[in-house]
Amino acid sequence: MTALKDRLKLLIAANGPISVSEYMAACLFDPQDGYYTSREPFGAEGDFITAPEISQMFGELLAVWAWSAWSASGKPVPSILAEIGPGRGTLMADMLRTLGHLDPSFETLTRVAMIEASARLTEIQRGKLEAGRARPTWYQDISALPDLPLVIVGNELFDALPVRQFVKTPRGWRERMVALDDQGQLSFAAGMSGLDTTLLPSDAADAPDGAIVEVAPAREALMDTIAARIAKPGGAGIFIDYGHIQPGVGDTLQAMRAHQFDDVFANPGEADLTSHVDFAALAAIARDRGLETRLMTQGDFLVRMGLLERAGALGSNCDAATRERLEGEVQRLAGPDAMGTLFKVLMVAPKGIVLPPALATD
Ligand code: SAH
Numbered sequence: 546m547t548a549l550k551d552r553l554k555l556l557i558a559a560n561g562p563i564s565v566s567e568y569m570a571a572c573l574f575d576p577q578d579g580y581y582t583s584r585e586p587f588g589a590e591g592d593f594i595t596a597p598e599i600s601q602m603f604g605e606l607l608a609v610w611a612w613s614a615w616s617a618s619g620k621p622v623p624s625i626l627a628e629i630g631p632g633r634g635t636l637m638a639d640m641l642r643t644l645g646h647l648d649p650s651f652e653t654l655t656r657v658a659m660i661e662a663s664a665r666l667t668e669i670q671r672g673k674l675e676a677g678r679a680r681p682t683w684y685q686d687i688s689a690l691p692d693l694p695l696v697i698v699g700n701e702l703f704d705a706l707p708v709r710q711f712v713k714t715p716r717g718w719r720e721r722m723v724a725l726d727d728q729g730q731l732s733f734a735a736g737m738s739g740l741d742t743t744l745l746p747s748d749a750a751d752a753p754d755g756a757i758v759e760v761a762p763a764r765e766a767l768m769d770t771i772a773a774r775i776a777k778p779g780g781a782g783i784f785i786d787y788g789h790i791q792p793g794v795g796d797t798l799q800a801m802r803a804h805q806f807d808d809v810f811a812n813p814g815e816a817d818l819t820s821h822v823d824f825a826a827l828a829a830i831a832r833d834r835g836l837e838t839r840l841m842t843q844g845d846f847l848v849r850m851g852l853l854e855r856a857g858a859l860g861s862n863c864d865a866a867t868r869e870r871l872e873g874e875v876q877r878l879a880g881p882d883a884m885g886t887l888f889k890v891l892m893v894a895p896k897g898i899v900l901p902p903a904l905a906t907d
Contacts, residue, residue, distance in 0.1 A: 547812055548578050549571065549579070549813045557731075563722065572816075580817055587633050595632060613901045615781075624693050625693050634669060636698065660686070688770065692774070694779040698783050698784075699784045708759045712755070721733055731813075744760055760826075783892050787821055788823060824840055836896070837894060837898070
């Protein structure tokens with residue numbers, strides 16, 4: 546039994562059930578035993594591998610995107626290039642290396658900001674980036690960023706923010722709670738009080754008993770903060786995550802541990818806990834702030850940004866084993882059976898800013 550599981554059981558026994566979002570927030574960010582506070586999640590020895598950890602090409606193409614977005618915004622000076630939720634710092638390291646080649650002036654004209662909630666991961670990122678020429682500044686919270694034009698990147702950020710779940714019961718919709726069962730084990734239960742159903746997606750009205758819907762106020766609030774900063778004084782944002790383009794009914798809460806799905810109650814604080822991102826909801830928030838949005842699959846985005854050409858360039862003059870590795874990376878990032886379709890890319894910018902990739906001509 547994990548230390549956090551013990552504490553959560555005591556808390557629920559004393560105070561009653563907690564919401565799924567409170568459970569998720571405790572599992573991920575409990576100051577003592579939370580997953581991001583205390584564990585090393587990434588890589589082969591960790592629990593999951595993210596796109597920047599799979600291949601340098603991911604960060605290289607995002608660097609091209611970020612430079613183009615800055616350029617399309619009129620190359621404002623000073624401005625900020627930020628990453629939110631940078632994990633091990635690999636994506637920003639790949640981006641800065643590429644930007645240095647692409648446009649050496651970019652580095653002197655823009656400030657680099659890393660927005661990271663976890664003190665432990667901040668230290669890892671500092672170890673990787675602090676000595677470089679870009680000299681990033683770290684912020685624990687986006688609200689502390691200076692008010693400047695902002696080009697911001699976030700990979701697998703939103704899935705890590707807590708989600709609320711609601712369950713349809715014969716007495717109407719109820720918040721889905723984490724309670725204790727007869728044996729004193731963590732289990733789901735329907736909350737007691739009724740709900741304001743305007744919170745729910747429109748197709749929830751016809752859902753059968755037992756149906757579950759997810760709403761993520763924490764994700765929407767963060768998107769709103771980011772969108773407000775891009776609306777004025779300008780910039781652009783790109784957010785990549787697994788999720789769906791159309792909102793819908795369904796339970797997507799999942800735990801991952803050592804690259805396997807885990808029971809969501811088995812190892813609180815020692816397994817990653819996420820849910821799919823509702824991209825339509827995030828895009829709507831950005832549009833409410835006056836921004837334009839583009840949404841596409843990760844495979845589509847990367848291929849249209851030049852993934853195949855980049856792999857070809859990296860592979861030229863290399864041995865067969867390297868070319869095979871690069872081909873494998875392309876497959877994992879963009880293949881429909883790997884991350885290519887499940888992962889989506891949401892881009893936001895003020896009206897009239899033309900972002901890459903160019904509109905398809907065929
Ligand atoms: N982008 C990285 C890591 C993804 S994991 C990659 O692709 O490998 C999620 C990251 O978001 C972690 O670094 C976590 O600590 C951070 N995080 C979660 N909520 C955050 C918030 N509100 N603000 C900033 N960082 C946050």
